[in-house]
Every structure is written in C-alpha cells, then in structure tokens.
Amino acid sequence: EIVLTQSPATLSLSPGERATLSCRASQNINSFLAWYQQKPGQAPRLLIYDSSNRASGVPARFSGSGSGTDFTLTISSLEPEDFAIYYCQQRKSWPITFGQGTRLEIK
Amino acid sequence: EVQLLESGGGLVQPGGSLRLSCAASGFTFHNYAMNWVRQAPGKGLEWVSAVTGDGVSTYYAGSVQGRFTISRDNSKNTLYLQMDSLRTEDTALYYCAKVMSNYAPFDNWGQGTLVTVSS
Numbered sequence: 001e002i003v004l005t006q007s008p009a010t011l012s013l014s015p016g017e018r019a020t021l022s023c024r025a026s027q028n029i030n031s032f033l034a035w036y037q038q039k040p041g042q043a044p045r046l047l048i049y050d051s052s053n054r055a056s057g058v059p060a061r062f063s064g065s066g067s068g069t070d071f072t073l074t075i076s077s078l079e080p081e082d083f084a085i086y087y088c089q090q091r092k093s094w095p096i097t098f099g100q101g102t103r104l105e106i107k
Numbered sequence: 108e109v110q111l112l113e114s115g116g117g118l119v120q121p122g123g124s125l126r127l128s129c130a131a132s133g134f135t136f137h138n139y140a141m142n143w144v145r146q147a148p149g150k151g152l153e154w155v156s157a158v159t160g161d162g163v164s165t166y167y168a169g170s171v172q173g174r175f176t177i178s179r180d181n182s183k184n185t186l187y188l189q190m191d192s193l194r195t196e197d198t199a200l201y202y203c204a205k206v207m208s209n210y211a212p213f214d215n216w217g218q219g220t221l222v223t224v225s226s
Contacts, residue, residue, distance in 0.1 A: 034212035036152075040188070043202055043216035044144075044152065055207075055214060087152055091211035095168050096142075096154040 002026055004099035008051035012107040019075040021102045028068050032092040035042050035064055035073045039084045039103075047086075048073060080106075108135040109215040111203050120141030123193050127220055129186040129203030134215075137161065137181040140206045142213060143188050145199035145222075155201070156188065157210055166210075171197075193224045 003024040003026040013019055023033065031051035036044040048064035051071060061076040075082055083106050088099040115127040139163070143155040156167040156177040166176050174188040186203050200221050204213035 032211075036213075038152075043218055044213075045216075046207070046212055046214050049207060049212045049214075055212075089152075089154075089212060091209070096157070096211055098152040098154065101151045102186050 001095060002029060002093060002097050004088050004090055004097055006086075006088060006102045008101035008102060009100075010103045010105060012105050013078055014107045015078050015080055017078050019078055019082070019104060020075075021070040021073040021075075021086055021104070023066075023073070023099050025069045025071070025090060025092075029090045029092035031067045032090055033064075033066065033071050034089045034091070035062075036087045036089065037082075038087065044087065065101050075104075077103075111205065111215060111217035113138060113201065113203050113217045113220035116201065116222045118223045118225065120226050121193060121195055121224055124189070124191045124226070125193065125222060127188040127190065127201055127203075127222070129217055130184065131184045131203075131205070134205065136179075136184040140210050141179060141186045142204045142206065142211075143177060143186075144204055144213070144216075145197075146200045146202070146219075147196075147199045150199075153199075160185070164172055190222070193222075195224050198222060198224045202224075 035048040038044045131181045152219045200219040202219045205215040207214040
C-alpha cells in the first residue's frame with residue numbers, strides 16, 4: 001500500500017499570504033496525484049488532478065506540482081474561503097490512498 | 108448537473124448488516140467507475156471500494172475486504188454497498204464518488220450517509 005504523508009499537519013496563515021502544502025508518497029507514483037479541499041460539513045471538492053491540472057471551476061490561485069514521490073499544492077494568495085482541510089490522493093496502484101490532511105487555518 | 112444522493116445509513120449493532128445506496132443522475136452512469144469513501148468522525152478520508160462502469164471488476168480496501176460488497180444497477184443508475192459483519196470502527200460518514208476518468212480522481216461526491224455501529 002502506498003502511504004501518503006502530508007505536511008505540515010496544520011498551517012496558520014493570513015489572507016493574502018502564500019500557502020505551500022506538501023505530500024510525500026512512500027514510493028514512486030509518477031504524476032498520479034490529486035488534491036481535494038474539504039470545508040466543515042461539506043463533501044470534498046477536487047482541486048487538482050494528475051499533479052498539476054486544475055479541475056473545472058478551480059481558481060487560478062491554486063496550483064500543483066511534483067512527480068515521483070514529492071508533490072506540492074500552492075495557493076498563491078489566500079482568500080478567506082480557502083481556509084479548510086486539504087487532502088492528497090494517489091491513483092498509481094490499489095488501494096487508492098489519501099494523505100492524512102493538512103488543516104489550513106487563519107492566523 | 109451531476110447529482111449523487113446516498114441513503115441507507117443508520118444505527119446498527121456490531122455484527123449487523125446495512126445496505127447503502129447512491130442514486131446518480133446528470134451523467135451517463137454506466138460509463139464511469141464509482142467509489143465509496145468514508146470519513147470517521149473528526150478523521151480523514153478513507154477509500155473503501157470501487158466498481159467499474161460495467162460492474163464486472165471490484166476493488167476493496169483491506170479493512171473491509173470480505174465484509175463489504177460493492178455493486179451497481181446500471182438500469183437504475185444506482186450504486187450499492189452491502190456491509191456485513193459491521194464493527195465499531197466502521198462508524199463513519201459514507202460518500203459515493205464518481206470518477207473523472209479511469210479509477211480516479213473523484214470529480215463529484217454526494218453529501219454522505221452516516222453509519223453508526225454501536226451496541
């Protein structure tokens with residue numbers, strides 16, 4: 001099973017700042033990584049797929065990068081609605097796995 | 108507009124069974140693999156199971172292998188999860204999720220149905 005480790009567990013930033021979230025895979029997953037955003041009481045929302053492709057309707061301030069084992073989600077300038085929990089997910093091999101999440105909170 | 112509506116959750120005793128359903132609309136159901144993902148209270152996301160568009164191939168997380176069965180009825184645009192031998196650790200909000208392509212990522216999610224396993 002491929003383990004995804006996200007860091008940091010919690011990130012405290014202010015609106016307008018740049019956020020950098022990390023996801024590390026326990027083995028090579030090529031670019032088969034997605035990022036999701038989840039707000040309290042809501043289902044997850046797909047942000048990024050295949051490492052760097054924005055899903056439909058996702059603002060341009062969200063970007064993804066990486067390949068192999070190290071991946072990054074960057075939010076260029078935080079908006080108030082961006083404070084949420086972010087999960088990475090791999091589809092390289094079964095079982096599909098998620099990271100444990102990074103909580104992005106307002107400082 | 109894609110819509111996924113889960114139902115069938117509830118309170119069940121350890122060792123009991125429950126069948127979840129997910130009614131899909133707004134897309135050509137049989138063209139897409141479908142998944143169940145769960146989230147225990149206050150915890151992260153855990154993928155549970157997947158089924159191909161034709162229903163022929165199924166995949167399971169190790170934690171549910173042999174106890175849960177995923178299936179679909181393409182004539183009714185409905186996804187199912189039969190859960191047997193339930194354990195307290197199966198307590199979670201269960202989401203159904205549609206894939207974008209192949210087996211992931213998941214581009215549409217339902218709002219979830221809550222399963223509570225407790226005596």
